[in-house]
Amino acid sequence: MDIFLDAASNTPVDKRVFKAMKPYLSEDFVGNSRSIHNFGIKASEIIEEERRDVAKIFETSPFNIVFTSGATESNNMVIKGLAYAELCKENKKEQRRHIICGATEHDSVINPCKQLEKLGFEVQYIRPGANGRICADILKNYIRKDTMLICVMAVNNELGSTNEVAKIADQASLRNIPTLVDCTQLVSYGGDYLHFKKLFPHASFFTFSSHKIYGPEGVGCLVANDNWLDLLKNNGLVVGGAQELGLRGGTMNVAGIVGMCEAVKLMSQESYKEYYENLYYYLQVKLNEAFGGKCKLNAVPEHRNIISLNFSQIINSDSLAMDLAMRGIGVSAASACDSEHDETEGGFNPSHVLSALGLTEKEIRNTIRISFCKYTTKKDIDQLVLQLQDIKEINEKILQLEGETNND
Incomplete structure (x- = not known):
């Protein structure tokens, strides 16, 4: 689903x-x-x-x-x-x-x-x-x-x-x-x-x-x-x-x-401030349980329905948002209005927002923006974290195989 x-x-x-x-x-x-x-x-x-x-x-x-x-x-x-x-x-x-x-x-x-x-x-x-x-x-x-x-x-x-x-x-x-x-x-x-x-x-x-x-x-x-x-x-x-x-x-x-x-x-x-804050804290707990604090915020959001997460210490992907999209999880790498320009003929075209914060190319490629709506549930967050863990494990196996090949 x-x-x-x-x-x-x-x-x-x-x-x-x-x-x-x-x-x-x-x-x-x-x-x-x-x-x-x-x-x-x-x-x-x-x-x-x-x-x-x-x-x-x-x-x-x-x-x-x-x-x-x-x-x-x-x-x-x-x-x-x-x-x-x-x-x-x-x-x-x-x-x-x-x-x-x-x-x-x-x-x-x-x-x-x-x-x-x-x-x-x-x-x-x-x-x-x-x-x-x-x-x-x-x-x-x-x-x-x-x-x-x-x-x-x-x-x-x-x-x-x-x-x-x-x-x-x-x-x-x-x-x-x-x-x-x-x-x-x-x-x-x-x-x-x-x-x-x-x-x-x-x-x-x-x-x-x-x-x-x-x-x-x-x-x-x-x-x-x-x-x-x-x-x-x-x-x-x-x-x-x-x-x-x-x-x-x-x-x-x-x-x-x-x-x-x-x-x-x-x-x-209708006010969703409290609802989004509860989801935000739940996400933080689940990420800490799964990755031991190695997933970091690019900025601490005052509006906690928009969260920019940096997984560069855990995952090394060309596009983490695309990896999740292939698994049916809809998140963004940056603003959707600019996402079609993420990859150009000349190569990598990073988010101007993340670049303004001084993030490296690796950090930007392994950043995802999660944003909640009033229909978002804790089960959605559970599934997101589960898929991120699976991507991490596959990534580690690939790196291990590449290392063994290089040693041969």
């Missing part, structure tokens, strides 16, 4: 979410929310009702909620939208072309920044501390008069470590610099962790994806604080119709939006 331990990449759709979506996935419902007839008006009313509902949860105005295809689009929308606004300034001396970005950010933040570097923007990538954390006291030294944006994620998607977002946003707001906070993994805890404004009162933009909280794929959200969204107006990423304040043209995905908003409502009422 296959076991899924990769919830940081995707989560199953909650049955209650699917039930909420179902009426809008049948032949009985049709309507473009921009159409003026009754069918279009009904679609528009459904979307706006959902927008108002989630705005209450996020404690902001419905006008600060932008529905997107996911955190990747939302992050691009903010980074490129702000950059375009700067480039449109007639007086080049007034243009701000400096961006501060954590070196361990998601690819949907790192890669847009790299694109902007080709257009003359300067990006300062801040390396994390030993536990994978971006510290406010270090980052503040890089803030300049021409700093346009600071990008810092709430919870790292490979390590489970948290950054000092509130302090960083406080420092930025004093200089009127917007902050982009990727909350994609933060929301997986549910409950109070969806109250962005309480957690980070001076941050500017928050992004997340539906499929990390048991909602449908292909839907996400950009939540703005106060009037920061005004900076993006007239600088839409996807230009077409006037949907979503003109920030992204295209027909609205009614069923997807309903599903995501239902997932948000459910997650705001």
Whole structure:
């Protein structure tokens, strides 16, 4: 039986979410929310009702909620939208072309920044501390008069470590610099962790994806604080119709939006912090029993549903995650968004997050990211540890045979 331990990449759709979506996935419902007839008006009313509902949860105005295809689009929308606004300034001396970005950010933040570097923007990538954390006291030294944006994620998607977002946003707001906070993994805890404004009162933009909280794929959200969204107006990423304040043209995905908003409502009422912590401690006990403390954490996760484990002292594999995949255990080597590039024609292409921590190639190859969802059980962990033990034993036998062959 296959076991899924990769919830940081995707989560199953909650049955209650699917039930909420179902009426809008049948032949009985049709309507473009921009159409003026009754069918279009009904679609528009459904979307706006959902927008108002989630705005209450996020404690902001419905006008600060932008529905997107996911955190990747939302992050691009903010980074490129702000950059375009700067480039449109007639007086080049007034243009701000400096961006501060954590070196361990998601690819949907790192890669847009790299694109902007080709257009003359300067990006300062801040390396994390030993536990994978971006510290406010270090980052503040890089803030300049021409700093346009600071990008810092709430919870790292490979390590489970948290950054000092509130302090960083406080420092930025004093200089009127917007902050982009990727909350994609933060929301997986549910409950109070969806109250962005309480957690980070001076941050500017928050992004997340539906499929990390048991909602449908292909839907996400950009939540703005106060009037920061005004900076993006007239600088839409996807230009077409006037949907979503003109920030992204295209027909609205009614069923997807309903599903995501239902997932948000459910997650705001349910907290998984204690459940994940219990699983985390159980995993630690089982690993210590099996490997005697030789399996180490690449970072101590504050959010304990995401764990980066280093088996390089125990196992010598080209890809431990692939070994487990062949046995029906779903884990990641790094972020799923980057995993297809793990091996290239030129050879090994390591996780930029693990590289930023200073891990060697051997350590990275023998690292796996385990991430829990609300359906994960202790039996799943037992099976994972059992398979890891078997891989270790086979690995030792292979090394022994290779040694005997070399001696001959």
